[in-house]
Amino acid sequence: MSASSNLVPIGAIRQPVHGRHHILSVLVENKAGVLARVALLFSRRGFNIYSLAVAPTDDERFSRITMVVDVETAPLEQITKQLHKLINVLKITELDPSDAVEVESMLVTIVAEGGSRSRALELAELFRGQVLDVNAERLTLMFALAPSALDDVEALLGEFGIVEVQRSGRIALARLPKPVRRVARRGKVS
Amino acid sequence: MRLTGAQALVRALEMEGVDVVFGLPGGAILPVYDPLLDSPIRHVLVRHEQGAGHMAEGYAQASGRPGVAIVTSGPAATNIVTAVADAAIDSVPMVVITGQVPTGAIGSDAFQEVDTTGITMSVTKHNWLVTDPADIPRVVAEAFHVATTGRPGPVLIDLPKDVSTGELEWYWPRRLDLPGYQPVTKGHPKMIEQAAALITAARRPVIYAGGGLVRAGAERELRALAERTGIPVVTTLLARGIIPDDHPLALGMPGMHGTYAAVMAMQRADLLITLGARFDDRVTGRVSAFAPEAKVIHVDVDPAELGKVRRADVPIVGDLRNVLPELLRRLPAEPADLGAWRATIAEWQQRYPLSYVPSEPGSATKPQFVVERLRALTPDDTILVAGVGQHQMWASQFWTFRAPRQWINSGGLGTMGFAVPAAVGAKAARPRQMVWAIDGDGSFQMTAQEIVTASAERIPIKVAILNNGYLGMVRQWQEMFYDERYSEVYLSPDLPDYVRWAEAMGAVGMRVDAPEEVDAAIEKANEVDDRPVVIDFRVDTFEKVYPMVPAGASNDDIVLPPHLVGDGR
Ligand SMILES: Cc1ncc(C[n+]2csc(CCOP(=O)(O)OP(=O)(O)O)c2C)c(N)n1
Numbered sequence: 001m002s003a004s005s006n007l008v009p010i011g012a013i014r015q016p017v018h019g020r021h022h023i024l025s026v027l028v029e030n031k032a033g034v035l036a037r038v039a040l041l042f043s044r045r046g047f048n049i050y051s052l053a054v055a056p057t058d059d060e061r062f063s064r065i066t067m068v069v070d071v072e073t074a075p076l077e078q079i080t081k082q083l084h085k086l087i088n089v090l091k092i093t094e095l096d097p098s099d100a101v102e103v104e105s106m107l108v109t110i111v112a113e114g115g116s117r118s119r120a121l122e123l124a125e126l127f128r129g130q131v132l133d134v135n136a137e138r139l140t141l142m143f144a145l146a147p148s149a150l151d152d153v154e155a156l157l158g159e160f161g162i163v164e165v166q167r168s169g170r171i172a173l174a175r176l177p178k179p180v181r182r183v184a185r186r187g188k189v190s
Numbered sequence: 191m192r193l194t195g196a197q198a199l200v201r202a203l204e205m206e207g208v209d210v211v212f213g214l215p216g217g218a219i220l221p222v223y224d225p226l227l228d229s230p231i232r233h234v235l236v237r238h239e240q241g242a243g244h245m246a247e248g249y250a251q252a253s254g255r256p257g258v259a260i261v262t263s264g265p266a267a268t269n270i271v272t273a274v275a276d277a278a279i280d281s282v283p284m285v286v287i288t289g290q291v292p293t294g295a296i297g298s299d300a301f302q303e304v305d306t307t308g309i310t311m312s313v314t315k316h317n318w319l320v321t322d323p324a325d326i327p328r329v330v331a332e333a334f335h336v337a338t339t340g341r342p343g344p345v346l347i348d349l350p351k352d353v354s355t356g357e358l359e360w361y362w363p364r365r366l367d368l369p370g371y372q373p374v375t376k377g378h379p380k381m382i383e384q385a386a387a388l389i390t391a392a393r394r395p396v397i398y399a400g401g402g403l404v405r406a407g408a409e410r411e412l413r414a415l416a417e418r419t420g421i422p423v424v425t426t427l428l429a430r431g432i433i434p435d436d437h438p439l440a441l442g443m444p445g446m447h448g449t450y451a452a453v454m455a456m457q458r459a460d461l462l463i464t465l466g467a468r469f470d471d472r473v474t475g476r477v478s479a480f481a482p483e484a485k486v487i488h489v490d491v492d493p494a495e496l497g498k499v500r501r502a503d504v505p506i507v508g509d510l511r512n513v514l515p516e517l518l519r520r521l522p523a524e525p526a527d528l529g530a531w532r533a534t535i536a537e538w539q540q541r542y543p544l545s546y547v548p549s550e551p552g553s554a555t556k557p558q559f560v561v562e563r564l565r566a567l568t569p570d571d572t573i574l575v576a577g578v579g580q581h582q583m584w585a586s587q588f589w590t591f592r593a594p595r596q597w598i599n600s601g602g603l604g605t606m607g608f609a610v611p612a613a614v615g616a617k618a619a620r621p622r623q624m625v626w627a628i629d630g631d632g633s634f635q636m637t638a639q640e641i642v643t644a645s646a647e648r649i650p651i652k653v654a655i656l657n658n659g660y661l662g663m664v665r666q667w668q669e670m671f672y673d674e675r676y677s678e679v680y681l682s683p684d685l686p687d688y689v690r691w692a693e694a695m696g697a698v699g700m701r702v703d704a705p706e707e708v709d710a711a712i713e714k715a716n717e718v719d720d721r722p723v724v725i726d727f728r729v730d731t732f733e734k735v736y737p738m739v740p741a742g743a744s745n746d747d748i749v750l751p752p753h754l755v756g757d758g759r
Contacts, residue, residue: 029370033307033319040311081494087316087336090370 021050022076023100023172026065026083027091030056034088038065041082047071051104051169062090066171095172104170105144106154107132111161112139120160127153138163195323196221196354199287200229202330205362208258210234210249210618212242216262217302218289221354234618234647237639239266241611243273244637247282248615251598252573252623254407256283256337257615263289264302267348268309272605274344275313279602280428281405283342285333286314292352293321306348315343323356331363340373341492342405373491377508377516385463385487385504386520392461392485394531395421398444398473401428401601402466402490403510404594409433411514412465418518419525422535424452426467428601431591441535442544445473446739447583450542453737453745455535456481464488466510469499470602479744489513544587546733547753554730555705557581557656561588564626564654567712571596572624573616577609577633579663581656583735585628596623607636613651614644624652624716631657631681631688638691644722645696652715652723653697658731659683666734683728692724701726 028034035054042049050068057064069076080092112120117139124131124141127149133140143153147170154165193201199222203211210232215223226233236242239261246257261270267288277284291300307317316336318329326349333345389395403412409432416423416439423433424444433440442449444456456462462484467473474480477499488495488502489510496505506513546558561584574589576582576599591597598616600608613627634655644651665679692699698718702711702725715723736751 033311036308037311044312078494078498081498085315085492085494087368087371 021097022069022071022073023095023097023102023170024065024067024069024080025093025095025172026067026089027057028063028065029088029090030061030063031088034063034086035065037086037088038067038083041079041086042069042071045075045079047075047079051167053169053171066169068170093174095174099175100172101175102147102170102172103144104147104150105142105168106150106165107140107142108154108157108165109133109138109140109163110157111137111163113137116160120157123153123156129153191360192357193360194221194225194354195320195326195349195356195358197225198323198326198358198360199330199349199354200225200231201360202327202362203231203258204229205327206330206334207255211258211260212236212245212249212615212618213260214239214242214262214266216266216289218263218291218351219260219266219287219349219354220262220289221351222260222287222289222349232618233260234614234643234649236611236643238637239269240272240607241614241637241640241643243270243284243286244276244605244608244611245615245618245640246284246286247273247277247280247608248575248598248612249619250277250282250284250615251612252595252616253619254595255619256285256334256342258285258287260287261289262302263291263306264304267304267306271310271313272603274310274346276600276603276605276608277344278313278315280600281342281401282344283337284344285337286344286346288346288348289354290319290348290350293350294352296350306346310346313344314346315341317346317348319348319350320353321350323353323358326353326358327361328363328366332366332368335366335368336371340371341402341490374493374507375491375509375512377489377506377513379516381504381506382513382516383520385489385506385517388461388485388487388504389419389421389463389517390522390526392526393528394459395419395461395463395528396441396455396459396484397421397423398426398456398462398464398467399423399429399432400426400465400467403429403432404466406466406491406510407594408466408510408514409594411511411518413437415463415514415518418521420528420532421463422455422532424448424456425591426470426473426601427586427599429467429594430586430597431594434592435590436592441539443586445470446475446741447587447735447737448473449539449544449587450737450748450750451535451538453739453748454538456484457745458534459484462486464490464502465514466490468495474499475739475743475745479746542737542750542754545751545754549705549730555702555708555727557658557727557729557733558584558588559705560654560656560708560727560729561585561628563708564628564712565589567709568626568716569624572626573598573613573620575599575609575613575616575625575627577627577629578604578606579630579633579661580658580666580733580735581628581630581633581662583663584656587735606630606633609633610637610644610651610653611640613653614640614647614649617644617649617651618647627651627653629653629655630662631655631659631683632661634688635681635686639695641692641695641697641722641724648720650719650722652718652725654725654727655688656729657683657688657726658729658733660731662731663735669734670738671740688724688726692722695722697722697724699724699726701728703728
């Protein structure tokens with residue numbers, strides 16, 4: 001397969017629809033089948049899980065599932081209640097995107113030959129990327145960034161020709177409480 | 191003590207106090223059937239695994255204890271799925287044990303392999319695939335705990351053959367470690383306070399009593415609340431009997447085929463005290479037009495029910511047996527005067543009672559008449575089971591219920607074929623009570639082979655088939671909403687010959703062609719105590735269930751029977 005047939009269009013949009021973007025952090029027992037039970041509650045209603053990351057917590061009996069879902073608020077409330085009913089689910093926290101720190105990582109292989117290689121490395125450095133693999137024609141880079149910054153990197157790397165890209169899905173934690181109350185900005189952004 | 195997994199399973203069932211299991215053996219579950227021979231647990235051998243599931247449901251609903259079914263893998267597991275789904279939607283505690291192919295073969299499309307836990311994930315409260323014999327006692331203890339606590343429901347244990355033949359050191363768990371499962375039982379005091387305030391302020395309150403009250407065993411608490419406040423009670427299809435139908439505060443069933451008084455009381459109410467009910471679409475009609483002026487108190491043990499369909503002004507999560515006494519404690523000694531409201535309701539009851547036009551001399555028996563005569567001629571504590579269709583609605587409408595756990599039917603799933611096996615299960619649980627099933631000819635044909643089980647196991651149930659020769663409820667919809675275009679609803683009253691079929695299955699078979707024969711047949715059936723009885727009641731084919739709120743319509747558009755509105759039709 002030629003490299004060009006795998007090109008991702010520049011500016012591929014990886015952000016969920018604004019206003020329907022919910023981050024759920026679900027603490028579950030680390031047991032077989034738990035992910036299927038969680039996923040089933042979304043799929044049976046035809047809702048899409050936008051991204052998903054699962055890994056054991058510091059206590060290996062439990063895992064944390066971080067999921068970004070693309071659902072209106074009302075049905076989401078019903079789904080979280082249903083999630084709570086799962087015997088293996090201990091805790092569900094909905095993180096407000098404006099009140100959470102979110103990170104997503106990406107592995108990307110790009111075409112980087114001759115003159116383009118140094119420009120690619122420059123770009124990687126700018127976004128604190130690392131080179132994980134290299135050969136004469138290609139580079140594999142790794143980034144861990146806020147999801148929107150990751151979108152920017154991906155778009156910019158598109159110019160070089162993306163051979164393959166793999167994103168992890170986001171992980172998130174609530175922001176730490178701050179001594180001063182931040183004023184919530186409301187209303188439309190014009 | 192070393193035991194095989196199968197021995198441990200049977201022993202664990204004994205530890206849980208199981209006295210009867212319903213099932214049918216096969217390859218993957220064979221190891222379990224061997225130690226069953228040495229156990230005091232009674233096994234009822236069914237003729238189809240769906241029957242085992244409904245029997246377990248009938249057993250559970252009649253006794254309040256979890257029903258248990260044991261079946262093999264593959265087709266047996268898929269056969270029981272309908273009953274598991276039925277138990278899930280009606281919150282029936284049930285433990286199903288399925289055999290599975292050996293762990294090493296799972297996922298290889300082995301003989302009689304299906305992904306049972308995957309298939310039943312969305313219709314069980316929880317399920318387990320056991321992969322280590324040492325887990326068996328713990329899993330059984332967890333399964334019974336989950337099935338019977340919080341909102342009850344079915345659970346399933348999938349047991350691979352090598353796990354039941356493998357060995358373990360026997361133990362019985364002293365405590366369960368289910369960190370994600372902590373059902374709330376006590377209602378929030380502040381919320382209960384607010385509920386009491388709403389009740390005190392209400393002038394047109396209605397208690398909307400649901401199946402959760404039956405599952406919680408809260409009939410005394412409910413009655414105390416109703417009598418103390420003088421608030422009338424509607425009982426949903428699953429809650430029939432939670433307050434006696436002849437109680438002055440009882441309004442009967444609400445919803446699509448509810449009484450006029452129950453439907454209108456909810457529509458005009460200023461407060462719905464919703465107890466273990468879930469605003470099912472068969473109760474609310476069009477939700478946006480349902481009980482428009484009512485504030486809502488909603489008490490349920492399942493938090494997911496609160497606000498699911500109708501916003502609750504006062505949501506309370508908790509066990510009704512805890513919440514209701516707390517609520518009662520906070521109500522003033524002197525109840526509000528509901529005289530005007532009660533008078534309005536009494537007028538509705540008087541003007542539009544449940545009624546039917548008795549048959550003319552020489553013409554076909556009315557199905558409602560059969561239900562009335564059955565009630566009149568059977569002991570007070572008779573357990574009534576129903577199939578699904580018109581006959582089910584007539585049973586609910588025209589039987590006078592006097593206590594909970596004496597009415598068993600498939601509400602949420604509406605499973606035709608439920609009646610015969612559920613009646614067998616109920617009778618196995620309550621051998622001294624008379625058990626009658628009112629079934630439709632269509633429903634009966636779906637699981638009639640379980641009459642064979644009843645004969646062989648000497649479980650003498652009685653079945654009244656209201657034989658109208660049609661899939662009657664569907665026929666009614668085609669008559670009313672599809673311009674009388676009858677598509678695939680005719681069954682024939684004579685094919686099969688129910689009397690000969692009953693006799694072939696070891697039961698007494700009778701046929702009743704005319705209203706005058708009804709009483710004698712029922713009395714004769716009541717005398718039979720050593721085998722099942724099936725009576726083929728030939729009933730009026732054209733009878734419809736009234737009142738009726740057409741699907742998707744507002745409850746305000748309730749359709750009354752023609753003889754009450756006098757439009758001459
Ligand atoms: C398993 C199943 N299949 C189909 C239906 C749809 N359905 C609901 S009522 C009904 C007719 C039932 O006929 P019958 O048992 O003869 O009772 P009747 O309405 O005549 O009293 C049908 C087909 C159902 N509820 N369950």
